[in-house]
Amino acid sequence: MDARAIARPDPVVKKIDSPEFRSIFTQELKDLIALFERYNFEIRVAGGAVRDILMNMNPKDVDIATTATPTEMKEIFTKENIRMVNMNGEKHGTITPRINDRENFEITTLRIDAITDGRHAEVIHTTDWLLDANRRDLTINSMFLGFDGTLYDYFYGYEDLQKRRVAFVGDPDMRIREDYLRILRYFRFYGRIAEESNRHDEETLRIITKNAEGLARISGERIWQEWKKILSGNFGIELTEAMINCQLAPHMGLPDAPNVPEFLRVAKQVRSFDPKLQPITVLSALLNTPEDAVNLNMRLKFTVYERELCYFITQNREETATIDELLPFQQLCLQTISSVKLKKEYVLELLKYHGKRELYQQLLDWPIPQFPIKGNVLIANGAPKGPKLGVVLDRLKIIWSNNQYNMTQEQLLEHLPSVLEEINVKKK
Numbered sequence: 001m002d003a004r005a006i007a008r009p010d011p012v013v014k015k016i017d018s019p020e021f022r023s024i025f026t027q028e029l030k031d032l033i034a035l036f037e038r039y040n041f042e043i044r045v046a047g048g049a050v051r052d053i054l055m056n057m058n059p060k061d062v063d064i065a066t067t068a069t070p071t072e073m074k075e076i077f078t079k080e081n082i083r084m085v086n087m088n089g090e091k092h093g094t095i096t097p098r099i100n101d102r103e104n105f106e107i108t109t110l111r112i113d114a115i116t117d118g119r120h121a122e123v124i125h126t127t128d129w130l131l132d133a134n135r136r137d138l139t140i141n142s143m144f145l146g147f148d149g150t151l152y153d154y155f156y157g158y159e160d161l162q163k164r165r166v167a168f169v170g171d172p173d174m175r176i177r178e179d180y181l182r183i184l185r186y187f188r189f190y191g192r193i194a195e196e197s198n199r200h201d202e203e204t205l206r207i208i209t210k211n212a213e214g215l216a217r218i219s220g221e222r223i224w225q226e227w228k229k230i231l232s233g234n235f236g237i238e239l240t241e242a243m244i245n246c247q248l249a250p251h252m253g254l255p256d257a258p259n260v261p262e263f264l265r266v267a268k269q270v271r272s273f274d275p276k277l278q279p280i281t282v283l284s285a286l287l288n289t290p291e292d293a294v295n296l297n298m299r300l301k302f303t304v305y306e307r308e309l310c311y312f313i314t315q316n317r318e319e320t321a322t323i324d325e326l327l328p329f330q331q332l333c334l335q336t337i338s339s340v341k342l343k344k345e346y347v348l349e350l351l352k353y354h355g356k357r358e359l360y361q362q363l364l365d366w367p368i369p370q371f372p373i374k375g376n377v378l379i380a381n382g383a384p385k386g387p388k389l390g391v392v393l394d395r396l397k398i399i400w401s402n403n404q405y406n407m408t409q410e411q412l413l414e415h416l417p418s419v420l421e422e423i424n425v426k427k428k
């Protein structure tokens with residue numbers, strides 16, 4: 001599709017002057033602007049920061065785009081004695097000067113993403129702002145903002161933002177095939193800007209469904225990063241359901257038939273529980289068995305914490321009905337004393353999952369008992385060093401838990417001789 005045919009004839013839409021825009025002007029940025037002016041190259045704010053400023057939000061980071069090539073930028077900064085950092089961005093056309101030894105700016109040369117396999121693009125530099133806007137994913141992410149406040153908007157991103165509409169730039173099929181992660185970015189930005197949970201453009205959903213398999217090419221880490229943001233944003237549940245309806249599930253590590261009824265049941269806790277359920281807890285509801293948790297982890301590459309929690313939730317689906325059942329939970333917490341804090345967090349998440357507010361509060365208030373003996377005290381009293389010390393500790397912890405965690409160091413030490421004897425007996 002010819003970008004010029006669908007672009008707005010005059011990209012200058014309006015002048016921006018807002019507190020969010022003014023907030024980006026540090027002395028360092030002013031110096032940078034003056035420098036580029038002096039060398040006759042244009043620079044503008046690009047992408048996400050423009051969107052955020054228009055939404056009256058302070059942008060997280062301000063990406064800058066320029067007509068200067070990386071080589072030209074390097075010449076300027078070298079001549080001006082300005083240090084450049086993170087030189088590995090250069091292959092994407094990004095140079096990062098550190099201005100006044102105080103602030104870094106990521107400045108990227110305008111480009112066209114030429115050849116792509118859906119993950120990597122061959123970069124060709126350009127001085128045409130329209131062509132750079134045309135390679136971006138969504139209209140709301142394709143705008144530029146000059147430092148004099150001029151908004152340049154080729155693809156009606158400003159109108160889409162006003163209408164709270166998420167649309168791909170030009171041909172959605174092409175945009176998605178350039179980078180399949182954009183499927184998930186579509187849903188993430190939908191959660192960010194839409195006012196209703198289910199006002200998707202049917203044609204966009206159809207094209208996403210058609211390209212679902214492409215997600216299989218995207219790394220689990222990147223998928224999980226986006227999905228987590230979707231789940232913790234607005235309409236996280238509805239959007240995940242929409243993603244499943246678009247046939248994305250098997251390519252994101254979910255079982256072929258995700259447990260949607262359970263997911264919707266848990267969604268109610270998501271809406272009412274404070275503090276909110278963690279994304280991994282919500283996601284666990286979609287699984288049918290602990291094996292599903294193993295498979296999901298293989299695909300999404302969870303952290304140890306996420307992996308254990310996900311597995312724990314799928315193993316403990318039954319509801320805890322009464323307060324009396326809190327005690328077994330406490331025991332569960334203490335099963336592995338060395339990682340007791342972690343266990344408590346897991347059980348707290350499980351109680352949230354089941355919507356058990358009172359139990360949650362009780363467990364939250366329950367002080368984790370501290371094991372009263374340190375290893376060096378045991379050694380001083382005749383316990384062996386090395387791996388056997390671990391065995392001694394484990395035995396003593398069992399005795400401690402059988403006594404409701406209510407023992408002094410002296411009381412526990414009384415059990416040491418029999419524990420040592422037991423170990424030696426076993427050894428024979």
Ligand SMILES: Nc1ccn([C@@H]2O[C@H](COP(=O)(O)OP(=O)(O)OP(=O)(O)O)[C@@H](O)[C@H]2O)c(=O)n1
Pocket residue numbers: 046047048049060063135136137138141142179181182185
């Ligand atoms: N798959 C992608 C990723 C990024 N972009 C473009 O690169 C910009 C910057 O990307 P990134 O920093 O990843 O996202 P932001 O839009 O800045 O969003 P956030 O603030 O959530 O990081 C986007 O606005 C968009 O124009 C794109 O076209 N396709």
